[in-house]
Amino acid sequence: MKADLTRLQILSAVGRHGSMAAAADELRYTSSAISQQISKLESELGVELVERHARGVRLTEAGRAVVVRARAIDEQLDGMKDDLRELAGGFTGTVRFGVFPTFAASLLPDVVIGLRETHPGIRLSVHSSRIAPLQELLETRQLDLALTWDYPWNRTVDEGLTVREILSDSTVLIVRRDHELAHADTVELSDLSNDDWIVRAGGHPTAEHLWRCAHTAGFRPTVAVEASDYQETQAMVAAGLGVTLCPQLATSYVRGEVVVKRLAASVPPRRICTARPSDVKPSVASLRLEGLLHKVVKGYNLSQG
Template identity: 35%
Template sequence: MLLAIQEHGGVAAAARSLAFTPPAVSQQIAALERQVGVPLLDRSQRAARLTPAGLRLAAHAERVLGDLDAAEADLASMGELASGLLRLGVIPTAARALLPLAICRLRETAPDVELQFEQSEPEDSLPALRRGELDLVLAGEYAVAPRRLPPGLDRRQLLSEPMLVAVPAGHALTGSSVSFIELEKERWIAGTPSSSCAALLERSAGLAGFDPLVVGQCGDFDLALTLVAHGQGIALIPNMVAVRYQASSDLVRFLEPDKPKTRRDIYLAIRRGTAASPGIAYALSALREAAASFAAGSSVAPASAGPRQSDAPER
């Protein structure tokens, strides 16, 4: 409960995240304060905040929860076979490109592991992973708009792919690459406001020295490509989406931007201490194989998926 209050900024928000009532959370914190003998919440403001003592105890709670996860994973590793339910939060683009092959591979290597997945953006799935509502998160991050992982989570890199500029097939730009400054006068279809995709365009254009002319915003890459195909603007599209689109349509061309280059990292996040769990290890291995297979078959632009030796599945 301390961690939830710290993360959500108040008792009411913490209660919602934990599916408790605010009075129940307040009573538990009051009981904890009596036990430790110091105030843990500053109740002088409209939204209660942790006191310095509360912050210090919350840091211990983070470590305790990590140790509990590690203990559970350690016991699970003693079993001969991986089994049980794994709950995965995944972004839609990675789900389409990687999940079918990863699920098939997991069924071969760990048939008693059931992978239950849900579509979720990192801003929602990573906090849910930290709270224990998910076991793994498959997410993306843009190089010029990095996202800091919440405390208590670890990251495993799967692949790095270019973000490509989608232009109508008849666009005046030729060749396979383009400098970002050449796109200064273009009309852009950007990501939704405050999204990491919108931040990617703003920062990339800013590094090139201009403010992009945004004529539309959407959170669906397929919709953005449909608008590009009909001449409504240009857009930044992940390579894995471009590969799928190019296989069925010749209405859009894809250019690799330079100065600055734009890339997206696809990674798996887990709670610290759970890597030794057989189910997590098999799932990570299956996702790595799917990422390597996708990278090898990429037909739009090269994508790197070479796992580092230090990232080998932990058993």
């Protein structure tokens, strides 16, 4: 059984008015056109829908049952139109957002809270992972937007992604509070040529960052410990096993036994960027999220100034 939606709406109008002429006036049809459409609907459904009498028409029991369903359909259609308007305006929708762990542990809560306050209808589906898996999820269109990071020597180059920098994340030094450089304003990397070093394990880019910067500073670092994350590296520094470099964003939580020191400009920052598939038109909701990211990052920069 198949019923034309327009004919269902015509039947609803006839039922409201009890007159084909009045329904025709409302819908801007001729009376004969209304009559023809009702006849076609009766043929589609295989039942009589209206009874004609001297003063007009009235719905049969079957006609009344159909109108009840038709009105429910109209309400659903109106709701659908409202949903589409909300989506088009960026007030609702789901954004699949990829982040890396140091951002998730530091600034992501501000992003989530800000989004709930400004656009409570937007749902954020967050996936936290390392950079390579995030890029793969972007390339397979499983993420709408993700954050990536790189250094000058390993810039992200992917024609399939649109990449925009949002934050320059300084490289900092972490030493024990009793280290001889703990009270220095700014530290040159060459001042640490005789120290033991704690680095991220598994070929992490920050380890290569240390090797490259140390080579520029004229020494080869002695690695004492390879750690799995930044909290572990802090614990190793606190235990007196060495010193470490890390991005400033990874120092949102600092152990009491260590201090964070600024490094000279010869140690470059990492670049944090938004990335999205180039061949997919971004939703308004994802653009609103990207705007909020810029706002949160700006606040973070001001707090670090």
